[in-house]
Amino acid sequence: MADRTIDEMPTNVPEFEGILEAVLLQALDVGREKMESGEELVPFTALAIGDKLVIETHPGDDAEQCFAAAQHTVQNVRGAAAYAFCYDGYVETNTGELDAIIAEGGVPGAMEGHAIGCLYTTEGEGDNFKVKMDERPLYIGTAPNFMEFALYVEGEDEDDVGSESAEEETDDAQADDEVASSQDDEADEPSDEFSD
Numbered sequence: 001m002a003d004r005t006i007d008e009m010p011t012n013v014p015e016f017e018g019i020l021e022a023v024l025l026q027a028l029d030v031g032r033e034k035m036e037s038g039e040e041l042v043p044f045t046a047l048a049i050g051d052k053l054v055i056e057t058h059p060g061d062d063a064e065q066c067f068a069a070a071q072h073t074v075q076n077v078r079g080a081a082a083y084a085f086c087y088d089g090y091v092e093t094n095t096g097e098l099d100a101i102i103a104e105g106g107v108p109g110a111m112e113g114h115a116i117g118c119l120y121t122t123e124g125e126g127d128n129f130k131v132k133m134d135e136r137p138l139y140i141g142t143a144p145n146f147m148e149f150a151l152y153v154e155g156e157d158e159d160d161v162g163s164e165s166a167e168e169e170t171d172d173a174q175a176d177d178e179v180a181s182s183q184d185d186e187a188d189e190p191s192d193e194f195s196d
Contacts, residue, residue: 013139017082017110019081019082019107020084020114022048022082023047023053023082023083023084023105024105025103026084027103027105028086028117028137030044030046030055030086031087031103035088035120035131036131036133041087042057042058043057043058043059043060043070043088044056044057044070044086044087045058045070045073045083045084045085045086046083046086046105047074047077047082047083048081048082049081050079056073070085070146071146074146074147074150075146075149075150080108080147081107082105082107083105083146084103085104085105085146086101086102086103087102088101091117091140098119099119099120099121100117100119100140101120102115103115103116104116104140106143106146106147107147108147109148109149110148111148112142112143112145112148113144113145113146114141114143115140115141115143116137116139117138117140118137119133119134120133120134
């Protein structure tokens with residue numbers, strides 16, 4: 001659907017907010033599960049609102065439409081502490097293009113966001129078609145932040161969410177716990193999962 005170009009794979013993972021890390025990882029997990037079960041990965045946003053992860057899909061005819069829809073949703077939501085935009089794309093490296101599920105996102109007021117990815121390969125056809133995912137996500141680099149000009153008001157009620165239609169919430173209690181615990185995380189450091 002879309003691509004993220006890497007001039008050089010980052011060797012060091014910068015520090016960024018714990019809540020953003022949690023949301024990016026959750027979005028990546030949702031994307032992986034869909035692809036591994038044979039479903040189409042329709043681009044989606046995941047928004048951390050209170051102790052919930054609200055997911056909205058953004059189908060489109062091309063990458064520009066999907067990105068525009070995601071940006072519109074994120075920019076018009078209130079009360080979100082972080083977001084992730086997840087899609088099936090590829091990264092371009094000096095060794096060629098590599099397929100990847102990509103999750104990029106940010107937090108309110110930050111100048112830039114961050115992107116992580118999970119590389120995968122495919123094999124077979126029809127009933128024998130399989131997707132093989134790398135087990136560890138990797139840090140891809142900085143990304144645009146759709147929340148750059150947003151203001152996060154802590155404790156804002158979920159009923160005040162300004163998104164046009166949050167289609168579904170994850171029922172996964174682990175996702176809720178991960179997001180909630182990340183908000184209280186004082187270290188705000190990315191996990192070692194991103195290191196090479």
